[in-house]
Amino acid sequence: MPAMNAEPDVYAQRMAETGAKARAAAAVLAQADAATRDAALRAAAAALRAAAPKILAENARDLAAFSGTAAFADRLMLNEARVEAMARGLEEVADLPDPLGRTLAEWTRPNGLVIRRVPQPLGVLGMIYESRPNVGADAAAIAIKSGNAILLRGGSESFHSAAAIHQAVAVGLRMAGLPEDVAQVAPTTDRGFVAAMLAASGLIDLLIPRGGKALVERVQREARVPVLSHAEGLNHTYIHEAADIAMARNILANAKMRRTGVCGATETLLLDRAIAAALLPQLVSDLAALGCAFRADAQARAILPTLPAAGPTDFDTEWLDAVLNIAIVDGPDQALAHIAAHGSEHTDAIITQDEAVAHDFLRRLSSAVGIWNASTQFCDGGEFGFGAEIGIATGRIHARGPIGPEQLTTFRYLVLGTGQVRP
Secondary structure (H helix, E strand, O other): OOOOOOOOHHHHHHHHHHHHHHHHHHHHHOOOHHHHHHHHHHHHHHHHHHHHHHHHHHHHOOOOHHHOHHHHHHHOOHHHHHHHHHHHHHHHHHHHHOOOOOEEEEEOOOOEEEEEEEEEEOOEEEEEEOOOOOOHHHHHHHHHHOOEEEEOOOHHHHHHHHHHHHHHHHHHHHHHHOOOOEEEOOOOOHHHHHHHHOOOOEEEEEEEEEOOOOHHHHHHHOOOOOEEOOOOOOEEEEEOOOOHHHHHHHHHHHHHHOOOOOOOOOEEEEEHHHHHHHHHHHHHHHHHHHOOEEEEOHHHHHHOOOOOOOOOOOOOOOOOOOEEEEEEOHHHHHHHHHHHHHOOOEEEEEEEEOOHHHHHHHOOOOOOOEEEOOOOHHHOOOOOOOOOOOOOOOOOOOOOEEEOOOOHHEEEEEOOOOOOOOO
């Protein structure tokens, strides 16, 4: 659907209409049993596979019109393997335990009242995302599994891809007998509709921004509804002096270069001074061979003078590209201090064979995800066993880390009595 020129009150009216449909659909979905919700996801997965040629053709249209960076283009690009991964993700979400059909806690009071804490859906979610068209499928899957309706507003650069993916999700909902309004796409690509979403108090229960720093900051600044925050992935890999060298080299190469445009990619290497002189040349050689560039502090450049100097803001930059910051540190205390000063509380890792050091480091780390002896790129809902993810939350309220179905529920209480009255 092309962008429309409209006055702000028109966007608000469209948001009201869209929100009312989502609210009605959410009420139906919340009463659907787990088998019905799972059937919708499996049918949507089959529809995605059947629609793969169309999805790829629409993605080619988006790519042909795109003029951004190579890393951004990689996030936008779909191929047969990525479409299949989307379909498998929907099936994996369907295979997860029902996040609603359980009791979180139960206890009996002295007066005989039985109190149960049980999960319930949040209601209507609003998802504003950029570039990666598969996000729409992942978000819809997790919303459906957790009993929530969702309104998806993708970036204009992925418009045709996202629309084709959404059509497959709609097929799945229809085949399972659920309202197609459970998962809607924004009726316009105009940014005015984003403003209407941010102001949609009473229509949207939770906003989830997923994209660059400017998008997230705008949503946090202007939203009049609760926001599930997703900060930048200013992630660090700290190589401790007791690291296994072969392991460290392998992990760092993966953490930085597997996919440079994902939010779980390492942006900064912190290397212990005790091993820096011997190990830094090997690490730089490994990564340079993979096409990586560098920004180094003075201590790293004293070891390798040919390294480019880090600028004033480089250690605060999420490159999302083949660029790695390098800093030399004197042990875990200094590594943690660097992370606290420059990180975004997303994902940070330590590589060491010293178990005591590792546990202390992870205990003191405030990031949503802390990793020991593995790549930061494991910060992913699929890798956590969630099937997919709707984002990585870095705020301090509600959920943190990869957001799967369980994290998109809240709870309520059931009080079961046998005639008790309060004295």
